[in-house]
Amino acid sequence: MGTDTLQSRIGVAIRARREAMGISQEDFADHIEMHRAYYGTIERGRRNLTLVTLEKIAVGLGIPPSRLLKEAGS
Amino acid sequence: MGTDTLQSRIGVAIRARREAMGISQEDFADHIEMHRAYYGTIERGRRNLTLVTLEKIAVGLGIPPSRLLKEAGS
Numbered sequence: 364m365g366t367d368t369l370q371s372r373i374g375v376a377i378r379a380r381r382e383a384m385g386i387s388q389e390d391f392a393d394h395i396e397m398h399r400a401y402y403g404t405i406e407r408g409r410r411n412l413t414l415v416t417l418e419k420i421a422v423g424l425g426i427p428p429s430r431l432l433k434e435a436g437s
Numbered sequence: 438m439g440t441d442t443l444q445s446r447i448g449v450a451i452r453a454r455r456e457a458m459g460i461s462q463e464d465f466a467d468h469i470e471m472h473r474a475y476y477g478t479i480e481r482g483r484r485n486l487t488l489v490t491l492e493k494i495a496v497g498l499g500i501p502p503s504r505l506l507k508e509a510g511s
Contacts (some may be wrong), residue, residue, distance in 0.1 A: 368442045369488050370504070391502065418511065420508050428443070429506035437502045 372435035373417075378406040380424045382429070390413030395423035442483035445482030446509040447491075452480040454498045454505070 381391050394400035397419065405420070412420075414428070421428040421436050440450070455465050466476035471493065478484050479494070486494075495502040 369492050373488065395464075403485050411489050413485045413487050414447065414491070415485050423472070427506070428511045429503045432501070432503035432506060437495075 368408070369432075369435060369437050372437065373431060374408035374410075375410065376434040377420055377424070379434070380426065384397045384424070391423060395419055397402055407412070411430055442482070443506075443511050445484065446484055446511065448480045448482035448484075449454060450505055450508040451476070451494055453508070454500065455480070460499070465497060465505060469493055 370410070375388040384391070386394070388403055388406065395402075397416075400411075405412065407418075411414075417428050417431065421431050424431070425428050455462070460468070460486070462477055462480065463473050466473040469476075471490075475484075479486065481492075484490075491502050491505065495505050498505070
């Protein structure tokens with residue numbers, strides 16, 4: 364997968380939002396009850412996320428899933 | 438899963454868009470090169486869609502994936 368896929372772009376958008384919250388990857392993963400290593404691969408654009416996982420992350424970030432997709436340019 | 442889950446709501450939103458195009462489930466599934474039976478389960482809210490599948494459907498409907506999520510109330 365190139366850097367221009369939706370899954371890559373959404374990883375970037377998630378990371379930007381999480382960093383804007385001033386929280387580490389590890390703390391955020393714990394907060395949303397997700398395995399830290401798995402969460403890390405999402406931010407690196409390595410996962411073809413499901414809606415359930417996307418929603419879980421969006422809830423943790425305090426934004427609607429549609430907003431996250433929009434910030435990912437989709 | 439209840440009728441109020443994101444996957445149920447997105448099925449409803451996809452169906453509404455597809456019907457607005459005046460195209461049958463079968464023809465739409467063929468158009469986006471997806472198995473007809475599988476596509477039918479998506480409209481019925483039975484699938485925890487991945488981003489790749491969501492994008493494929495959104496492209497077929499001619500709208501951004503974020504728009505589809507928004508129409509699903511998310």
